[in-house]
Amino acid sequence: MARAVSTRRKIATTALAWAIGLLIFFPIFWTILTSFKTEAQAIANPPLFWGFDFTLENYAVVQERSNYMRFLWNSVIIAGGSTLLGIVIAVPAAWSMAFVPSRRTKDILLWMLSTKMLPAVGVLYPISLIFVQFGLLDTRGGLIVVLMFINLPIIVWMLYTYFREIPGEILEAARMDGAGLKEEILYVLTPMAIPGIASTILLNFILAWNEAFWTLNLTAASAAPLTAFIASYSSPEGLFFAKLSAASTMAIAPILILGWFSQKQLVRGLTFGAVK
Amino acid sequence: MGRITLDKVRKAFGDVQVIPPLDLTIEDGEFVVFVGPSGCGKSTLLRLIAGLEDVSGGQIRIDGQDATRVPPAKRRLAMVFQSYALYPHMSVRKNIAFPLRMAGLDKAEQDKRVNAAADVLNLTDYLDRRPGQLSGGQRQRVAIGRAIVREPAAFLFDEPLSNLDAALRVGMRLEISELHKRLKTTMVYVTHDQVEAMTMADKIVVLRAGHIEQVGSPLELYRAPRNLFVAGFIGSPKMNLIGGALAAQHDATTIGIRPEHIAVSTDAGDWHGTVGVSEHLGSDTFFHVTCEGIAEPVTVRVGGEVALHYGDSVWLTPDKSQIHRFDTEGLRIA
Numbered sequence: 001m002a003r004a005v006s007t008r009r010k011i012a013t014t015a016l017a018w019a020i021g022l023l024i025f026f027p028i029f030w031t032i033l034t035s036f037k038t039e040a041q042a043i044a045n046p047p048l049f050w051g052f053d054f055t056l057e058n059y060a061v062v063q064e065r066s067n068y069m070r071f072l073w074n075s076v077i078i079a080g081g082s083t084l085l086g087i088v089i090a091v092p093a094a095w096s097m098a099f100v101p102s103r104r105t106k107d108i109l110l111w112m113l114s115t116k117m118l119p120a121v122g123v124l125y126p127i128s129l130i131f132v133q134f135g136l137l138d139t140r141g142g143l144i145v146v147l148m149f150i151n152l153p154i155i156v157w158m159l160y161t162y163f164r165e166i167p168g169e170i171l172e173a174a175r176m177d178g179a180g181l182k183e184e185i186l187y188v189l190t191p192m193a194i195p196g197i198a199s200t201i202l203l204n205f206i207l208a209w210n211e212a213f214w215t216l217n218l219t220a221a222s223a224a225p226l227t228a229f230i231a232s233y234s235s236p237e238g239l240f241f242a243k244l245s246a247a248s249t250m251a252i253a254p255i256l257i258l259g260w261f262s263q264k265q266l267v268r269g270l271t272f273g274a275v276k
Numbered sequence: 277m278g279r280i281t282l283d284k285v286r287k288a289f290g291d292v293q294v295i296p297p298l299d300l301t302i303e304d305g306e307f308v309v310f311v312g313p314s315g316c317g318k319s320t321l322l323r324l325i326a327g328l329e330d331v332s333g334g335q336i337r338i339d340g341q342d343a344t345r346v347p348p349a350k351r352r353l354a355m356v357f358q359s360y361a362l363y364p365h366m367s368v369r370k371n372i373a374f375p376l377r378m379a380g381l382d383k384a385e386q387d388k389r390v391n392a393a394a395d396v397l398n399l400t401d402y403l404d405r406r407p408g409q410l411s412g413g414q415r416q417r418v419a420i421g422r423a424i425v426r427e428p429a430a431f432l433f434d435e436p437l438s439n440l441d442a443a444l445r446v447g448m449r450l451e452i453s454e455l456h457k458r459l460k461t462t463m464v465y466v467t468h469d470q471v472e473a474m475t476m477a478d479k480i481v482v483l484r485a486g487h488i489e490q491v492g493s494p495l496e497l498y499r500a501p502r503n504l505f506v507a508g509f510i511g512s513p514k515m516n517l518i519g520g521a522l523a524a525q526h527d528a529t530t531i532g533i534r535p536e537h538i539a540v541s542t543d544a545g546d547w548h549g550t551v552g553v554s555e556h557l558g559s560d561t562f563f564h565v566t567c568e569g570i571a572e573p574v575t576v577r578v579g580g581e582v583a584l585h586y587g588d589s590v591w592l593t594p595d596k597s598q599i600h601r602f603d604t605e606g607l608r609i610a
Contacts, residue, residue, distance in 0.1 A: 167359060167361070169357045169358075169359050169361040170361045170362075170363065170364075172328050172348075172355075172357070172361065173355065173357060173361035173362075173363075173422075174363075174374075175327075175328065175347070175348045175349055176326060176328075176348050176349070176353065176354060176355040176432075177349075177354075177374050177375035177378055177422065177426070178349045178350075178375050178378035178379055178426070179349060179374075179378050180347075180349060183378060187374075188363055191365045192363075192364065192365055194365075
């Protein structure tokens with residue numbers, strides 16, 4: 001029986017949800033708003049919500065000073081490359097864990113996830129040394145590999161959850177029908193798991209796009225993605241909030257738009273398995 | 277060709293032995309049914325033949341060739357699963373064509389065989405639908421279509437009808453039997469339903485706890501069950517099993533008499549009792565009669581409608597020639 005929910009309660013819950021949503025969104029909103037102000041108005045006290053002189057000057061200056069497109073392209077290559085590489089490695093791994101589990105499978109999954117609890121800075125030194133040794137500093141290839149490893153536990157874990165939902169008998173049927181392991185994964189498992197794989201790709205693309213620690217520490221100029229683009233406006237010109245805001249807005253805009261259009265898919269992906 | 281030989285085949289999961297060493301030969305073209313209560317190992321045995329489970333010992337030969345370590349894809353066997361196991365993202369046409377595609381057949385040959393199978397199974401109108409848009413019976417037909425197109429050495433059926441409703445089950449039972457008559461290909465069929473076993477099989481294999489209790493034609497099993505388990509399992513309603521003094525009169529520990537081999541009279545007979553619940557099926561009536569000196573109510577089958585009511589006093593007379601005798605071990609006394 002459906003639980004009866006009073007209208008008053010519905011209004012209260014809705015209002016609360018909106019309040020929390022707005023609270024979370026506020027910093028982004030403020031950044032975008034500030035990017036359209038002059039530097040003087042950006043630091044005005046009390047802060048200006050309206051009535052300021054709307055200007056696009058900050059964007060013009062940012063665009064003039066640095067090559068936004070190059071940073072954007074680096075971000076796309078690094079986030080996209082690390083995600084796709086991760087998927088290629090994680091699909092077989094998740095397949096074996098979901099369909100031919102051993103006694104240790106659960107432990108391996110937990111162990112993989114536990115690596116996410118390690119503070120990244122703890123391995124900065126060894127990884128930097130490896131990068132120096134192999135000439136990977138400030139290369140997109142090096143960053144793709146590092147970010148892939150960073151997100152691999154999440155990718156494997158998510159795919160494992162989706163694969164678990166697929167009845168094993170269907171894969172057995174494929175085997176009986178003459179499919180080898182390759183065909184089974186390519187023609188049967190992957191198409192059935194497309195919604196799951198899509199949300200995994202989406203989430204990990206966003207995670208890799210926003211990753212700042214490794215991208216800032218392992219790049220200088222040629223491989224620097226948008227995180228470095230923002231950072232370059234924060235340190236030398238810390239007080240120029242309007243320009244910093246314009247740079248930030250430009251950096252987050254692509255992922256914000258991507259997230260907006262794929263929110264249904266993302267929510268479905270994240271609750272898959274939990275709610276059926 | 278499809279002769280399957282199991283030679284001392286054994287299966288254990290960890291320390292638990294599910295199938296103790298077992299020998300069985302399935303002849304080419306035979307319809308063999310594995311039947312037994314749930315957990316008796318019948319599905320495991322089928323999966324061992326399919327290659328979906330690895331044997332723990334022994335050898336499986338298909339047409340004389342050792343297939344023990346051959347992967348399922350290479351055993352030339354087709355399987356129909358209880359859950360149908362259709363590919364939900366493919367149309368019916370693509371589902372049926374999948375094994376042909378895996379075998380690398382050209383498109384024209386694939387189409388030819390898919391259309392022929394669809395024709396046989398009345399699926400022609402549904403070829404472009406997805407499995408999700410089909411009813412249970414249609415899905416099962418697609419699963420069968422997918423099995424027949426590749427012309428396998430043998431078909432394996434794992435409880436294929438248990439997800440269907442009763443009426444559909446009877447229809448599909450006939451269709452599968454018909455298919456066997458037409459294709460003359462070996463079929464191995466797993467079920468827990470002894471009616472399916474009796475009606476479809478050339479040979480029934482009765483299993484209990486991984487052991488083969490008896491192998492034989494349906495009528496052999498019906499007429500001469502080798503032990504109490506088979507006696508109680510084959511036949512519906514089940515055989516009346518009676519111990520004690522009545523059995524001793526026949527020099528046995530237990531005697532068995534089928535409900536259809538007992539005559540009912542209101543005046544005279546061997547056993548006196550009181551009519552309990554009766555089940556009227558129209559063509560037959562089953563009476564459950566509580567008799568003096570017999571622990572369990574005796575089930576009696578009478579053709580058509582008989583005017584006996586709850587609490588009536590009756591006399592039962594078993595047909596002496598149809599009494600089955602079992603010893604202390606539960607084995608049949610010849």
